[in-house]
Amino acid sequence: MPVGTAGSVKGLSPDEIRVSGTQILLANTYHLMLRPGSDLVRELGGLHRMMGWDGPILTDSGGYQILSLRERVRIEEDGVAFRSHLDGAREFLTPERAMEIQADLGSDIAMTLDHAVLLPIDAAGARDAAERSLRWGERSLRRARACATPTGARQLCFAIAQGADDPALRAEMAARTAKLGADGYALGGLSVGESKEATWELTRVSNEALPEDQPRYLMGMGTPLDLVDAVALGVDLFDCVLPTRNARNGMAFTPDGPMNIRNAVHARDPRPLDPACACAACLQFSRAYLRHLHIAGEMLAHRMLTLHNVTFYQTLMKTMREAIEAGAFERFADAFRGRYRGADA
């Protein structure tokens, strides 16, 4: 899922999102709650109609902002008090309110409110946040059943399992969360300070405890290599800002690894970003021109690198789906890892 924090995948039009191969996108409850406000989104007919996007939308719950905006947050059992990053206004987000807002937004998949924590954390803190995430998950699901979207369309609800970096706690919380009867399950609070080895061990034990026949969603990840490794562990769904945010910083993803378009080596290069890519950037423009546009601060550079990167991510996911169906996933993964070079985030 490309990320459309404020109700727009930064730089892309709905047509371009579609053409990139995107099947579903993510929007952020916390940000939309503050601006333009969920009441306005409902009044405008919901996110789909407001954004002009007729594909599925998943909304997060605001739980991740407990971690990312931790300086502006106070946790209580009833919910979380935020001071708005926009104007300092006080907001109180309960599990119930998180579901009401997501119903206003009219997303196809809502997420339960969870309590994400930064690592390292002690055992008591990890247990406390994980148990709270489970209690909030129950409260979220109960309220979700009573909410209606602007169009009356049914909204699915995924529950989030936490557990910090303790494999036993992760396994336990995944198993208990799986009993909530949600429409899908997510692993929250990963890739927030632990080693990559730990991320995959925690993903593995969590996935083993989650139902195989329901979606498993690894939140907030990752690099192309991360996606391959996570799919190998049974993950179905991701969201990540890398393809869009890094595009604006001049990074283009390619099968050979990331490319920094600012580098002087591209200054006179007439080739496209990736000769094998069929996105509008690669069909129309040279690296030399895209580098010029990026250095000149032209919006078209951000647009084209974003379109290319989202296309790259969606093509990677599509190729993995096809490889799985053909029983050739391991072969694909080895080939991809063998070609892809460099630190990619």
Add this chain to the structure above:
Amino acid sequence: MPVGTAGSVKGLSPDEIRVSGTQILLANTYHLMLRPGSDLVRELGGLHRMMGWDGPILTDSGGYQILSLRERVRIEEDGVAFRSHLDGAREFLTPERAMEIQADLGSDIAMTLDHAVLLPIDAAGARDAAERSLRWGERSLRRARACATPTGARQLCFAIAQGADDPALRAEMAARTAKLGADGYALGGLSVGESKEATWELTRVSNEALPEDQPRYLMGMGTPLDLVDAVALGVDLFDCVLPTRNARNGMAFTPDGPMNIRNAVHARDPRPLDPACACAACLQFSRAYLRHLHIAGEMLAHRMLTLHNVTFYQTLMKTMREAIEAGAFERFADAFRGRYRGADA
């Protein structure tokens, strides 16, 4: 002509420029000379190929930057010395060099180097710059005949008449410039401090001295009302940053006048910018959403307002062409002026 200073109409893709109704766009010699460099543009096959734009392109000569960058400029008879606004590097632009660069860029229409001046200016200064513009025009045209574009395509050359705010000098310079045998003629150095009444008087006397059967180009203007007034005086061609620059500041042009999308009155308005407009912004998005995107600093706001504004300008020009052909220009102009309200720049 929408303005693509650095080789990109800010915010728009080549497809969108085309769909907006644009027949020809402008790019800036001075800016492209500094970055990415005209040698690189030639190496990449010229501006059309570099930008992915197969319609006509007009390049200015750098003469306007004598005025807009006057703190960084020293005029000599041979040419103009610039200190680059990017890195302070010294550049010397002669009439000959201006044409060589434009040949490298491979534009369809090149402009002669002129000496534009800010108003007010005394009679001697006005005469001096106007005579120099004529001499530089002759030198430009002579060199242009010896230059080749990257593709070998023929390049037309328009000459620029100056004359500050003295109608007699303007009439004289237009008549003398018309004898240069250029492919078209431009009025330079207007709307640079004089009253609107003076602009139109100077345009009128200049146009009377220029051939009716060749294009007359009013450089650097203007608002929608300006375009109507100038067409009434026989102007054929314009370039202006208003539709693109003002879009990025939140201004949308409509038949009722300019609209500031930031205004609170639009916050909950489900209507498009202009219900009669068929641009992608008006077909897909509400004022409320575009206002939200603009306030949130989302690129899509800049893109959509730019697309709308360029479409508005091109539709206005197309409607005027059709009205002229139907012998109904005055009726159209009266109706347009009667409906359009407000200061529009």
